[in-house]
Amino acid sequence: MKRYAGPIMTAQQLRPRVVSAGFWCWAAGAVLLVAFGLLLAFSPDALPSLFRGMGALLAASGLGLGFLAGRARLGDERFRRAAIALSLAVVVVLALFALYSRGPIWLLIMILTMVGAVLMMRPPALEWFARDQKDEPT
Numbered sequence: 001m002k003r004y005a006g007p008i009m010t011a012q013q014l015r016p017r018v019v020s021a022g023f024w025c026w027a028a029g030a031v032l033l034v035a036f037g038l039l040l041a042f043s044p045d046a047l048p049s050l051f052r053g054m055g056a057l058l059a060a061s062g063l064g065l066g067f068l069a070g071r072a073r074l075g076d077e078r079f080r081r082a083a084i085a086l087s088l089a090v091v092v093v094l095a096l097f098a099l100y101s102r103g104p105i106w107l108l109i110m111i112l113t114m115v116g117a118v119l120m121m122r123p124p125a126l127e128w129f130a131r132d133q134k135d136e137p138t
Helices: 016-043 049-073 077-101 105-121 123-137
Strands: none
Touching: 016 049, 016 077, 016 105, 016 123, 049 077, 049 105, 077 105, 077 123
16 A cells, blocks of 8 residues: 655755755854854853844844744745845844954854855746746736
């Protein structure tokens, strides 16, 4: 007896590899943002309040990026655009913060979030996200 494995996936419904890779870059960047943001915000050392505030801001932006990336992975075009905008804003803030704090970990987080944004803007990803808009009647 054969078991039912669910609906048959067509080639149009399968998620492109660039979308999965972009999601995992965003996910890794979001985890690092939250971890190092919280580490900075709640550090027992005597840090200036600017660093503590930046840590809280980076942790909150990591949570937001993780949420938006998860929703974009499901195929929602609006969340993809919002995640791209947030990741570009995070890259700008991290670039300025990395110059001020001289921390090399911020550069890794910048690279991960930027690569995730670029991968989500590739043509196969754009076609996959636009598939729902083609199917809907206007």
